[in-house]
Amino acid sequence: MSSSPESPRARVERLLRAQRRLATRPREEICAALEATAAAWLQSDSAWRARAEPVVAREGGFSPAMVRGALPAMIAPLAGGELRALAAEADAAAAARPRLTAQVLPSNVPGLAAIASALALLCRSATLLKPGRRDRGFTELWVQSLAAVDRELAACVDVVYWHGDPCGDGAALLAAADLVVATGSDDAVAALRARCSGRFAAYGSRLSVAFIDAASTADAGSLRVAAQGVARDIAVWDQRGCLSPRLCFVAGDGAAARTAAAAIAAALRELAPALPAGPMNAEEALAVHRFRDAVEWSAADGDAFFFADELGAGSVAVGSGAPLEPAPAHRCLRVVPVATSGSMLDLLTPWRDVVEGIGVAAHPGDEALAGELGRFGFPLVARAGELQRPPLRWRHGGRSRIAPWTESS
């Protein structure tokens, strides 16, 4: 079950000893170590990335080119200036900090251990990382790379793995943690919550959307840029993440939506050589077939669909939006015409709490739109094409990234 034969109790004691030292270290040292680790991964000839890329591709079911192109974005936020600001925020928090945090990570997107470990360390908490089934290799390598920069800091991070429900050592480690932070499907998170009696923070199932304003469909050049942005947000990690848009709202009539859908489908095709889709298993392929079949056989007047020959290379459908239904993952998108951005928000209201981000193709100076989106409460509003590269201080789940550590409940 665990990666070493050490008993859970001995493991916890070792982590807590390391945490006592962490609690006294200067903020600057911690930030510098994390930045140096990130830099070691981000340099063009990084040995760590060279080791990780084939492992992540194989475990995660991604194409090697996808991992090469998208993995740096999972680490890059640690190399920016935000780390120090977040560390200062953490040091300023008054709540009792957990000494040991267990973080249960999902496996739909790889590379999550980098920021997860950094958040705990910035809050001076030792952490047990339980990676998703398809992201074990990166997690191990990340901790090794941290040890290569700062052995003392890396001693505060340990990797544990169990399959399915935690039992035995896994359950004991969860019970020993002062805080459990769980990210995953609502079912998985609820099952974990039932097993934990202490502080628990949950990030459940979410999805994202895209919006293209009327100005962006007015001329071919603007539409192309907008479509390329939406296509990139879709293609990254094969649309498996909660920041992947699965609905795209286009301001205008059905014709505008059809034009935008065609442009997005073309952009997805253009992007395929650079970010090729990974292999699909039978279940995933069937999900895409179902989407395509339902669209094709139910198409009414005014509907349109653009399916790439290759199943994973893009399936874009235009519908009326009634009933509103997102596309499944694997580069499928449903495009819905809306009169205005306000109409889109009205449509999304029943799902306000599960929409994590919105990628926007609009005039940069559209203050009214920015205000509307802000009031609606999207945790992340990004320019189309930037949705999958959130800043470190993105309000994941609608709150501060370090809220699980700095807020008492």
Next chain:
Amino acid sequence: MLTPDPYHVKIESRRRRGAPALPANDSRRFSRAAKPRTRWPLWRRAASVAAVDHVVHELVLRFIERPESADFAPLALAVFAHQFECCPAYQRFCERRGATPRNVADWQRIPPVPIQAFKEVELRCAPAEKVFRSTGTTAGRERRSLHTLPDLRLYRCAARRGMQLFLFPDVARMRLASLIPPADRQPESSLAQMVAWAFEDLAAPGSVYAASPDGADFPRLVEALRRSERDGEPLALLTTTGALIHFLDFARERDLAFRLPHGSRVMDTGGAKGAPRAMSRNGLLHAVWNLFAVPGYFFVNEYGMAELSSQYYDSVVRDRFDGRHRARHKAAPPWLRTAILDPQTLQPAAPGARGLICHYDLANAGTAFAVLSEDVGRFGDDGLELLGRAAGAEARGCSLSVAQWHELARENDGGVVVS
């Protein structure tokens, strides 16, 4: 220059004379249609679509009754041509794939209709004589498949012949007991209809429906089983797998056991739908032997779909009748062919590889000949192995599924605040 076809000439000449059409059962009408010619596809020789409609159905019926009377391939192409001509939705579907009767020369290249299509449109070549719906246990009534049959004779003939081939190859009639309700109680169930025809065509005196308005009538089944024990008349139990498992539990709670006469048999179908618990096939084989004294070679699992008119059966009774020793596998009648398709490309999978099961069912002549299921299977050394239903899983982890999306919408409609 098309080759003149005698029976079409006859139809045309009667029409020109203004003579009434021959009755459907008039032997003169199809006496020359025993075997389709392969020189030209049938649709190219047709005098009219209507003539093909009827001729194709008659040819298929004849093939089902006497498979040695014709070849599958030309008949399949004739059925495709008929469906292409008469079903606009299917025609559009084929044209988008560049497939027409003019360029499809191999029946395995006929575009298969995904079962999703049966949920969206009525696929039929003529007005429906009867409509069946799938049980749709998971996605709700609105997502149930609709199978609209213009010619019920095809389904009836295929169902009867299938049972004769694989369930009753050794007897003309047998006493039946059914845990599947009569068709008048489940008029939209193709399974109930099939069982009703079995009662009409294959049942011996003393056959009973052991189903009440509320479901299975187990005391009535016990009575039928005891009667067979007493009078030595073999009995065939027709049941869903779910009802069978319920009956196993019912019998165990009451410490019941039966010793049915040799030749008695059990046919179950429908997978785990409605079952109180899951049971493996081996577990069921063991339990059926213990409860009924029916050996494994008389325990047949049927695999059918609401979207098909023909069924697969475990080969065991047929193999025993033919004196063959093979592992249990799913066998299809001659008018039903199968391909395993790669889930990603929908091209034929490598030999022995897992894939989606595609059915080519001549008895579906009035609806869709080629049907792509969501069931996973593979061809083993002995034949088709069913490996279960593909879930159609989307990405999970922190990514919201479409099902969760709809669940939230329903909760909001019901006034439940989502937090």
